[in-house]
Amino acid sequence: MDSVLMPYLPSDAVPIIERWIHETPCEFRITKGRSSKFGDYRSPFKGKGHRISVNGDLNPYAFLVTTVHEFAHLKTWQEHKNRVKPHGTIWKNNFKMLMEPFLLLNCFPQEIKNAIVKYLVNPSASSCSDPVLFRVLHKRELKDGLVHLETLPEKTVFSIASGRIFEKGAKLRKRYRCVEQATGRVYLFSPIAEVQI
Incomplete structure (x- = not known):
């Protein structure tokens, strides 16, 4: 039977992730795409067990990296509850x-494997914060009229999907x-934000 x-x-x-879900046990949900995050982990609370959600609109490689990220939170919570930093050394x-098994x-x-190996030297709170890993995980053609913010010169005026208009400033x-x-x-934008000029 297909999973x-x-x-x-x-x-x-698939078999490894299924085993993790069943062994935990964990409520694992595939959600609609969320612009604010790719995945989420919730620790047990008020009778509910571990809960993980991952955006269903991710490609299989981004879905896997996000799933591993959230299971690392679950494992860290099982070992230390909330006594350690969410993205600290233990996580x-x-x-x-x-x-490791997926590599x-x-x-x-x-x-993608090369980018993940580099990212694993010091993983951060989100794959979004590593531009190399983000690019290879989310590689796709830009829609007509869109460009990545990093390609624009400073002081360029651009708009985002909601229609709001910004001026690009210095990189921090x-x-x-x-x-x-x-x-x-003032707002901080990722270098690979898709914008329109």
Whole structure:
């Protein structure tokens, strides 16, 4: 019988993720796409057990990386409850350990595998914060009229999907400082935000 997870994951990864779900046990939900996050972990609370949700609109490789990220939170909670930092050293070590079988099984194309191996040196709170990993996981053609923010010169005026208009400012570590034209408020944008000029 085919697994419900089959359309969402590389096929070699399905039995491992199914085993994790059943052994935990964990309520695992596939959700509609969320712009604010790719996945979410909730620890047991008020009679509810562990809960993980992952966006169903991710490609299989991004879905797998997000799923491993959330299971690393679950494992960290099982070992230490809420006594450690959510993305601290213990979570990073759990993430690396849980990712290992998928690297050994060659569940990823080489370009993605290379990016994951580099990311695993010091995993961060989100795959979005590593532009190299984000690009290879979410590689797709841009819709007509859209460009990545990082390709625009400073002081370029651009708009986002909601129609709000911003001016691109300087890069602060990993994100660009952009000022909304209507309000003068400052927002930080990812270099690979899809914008229109």
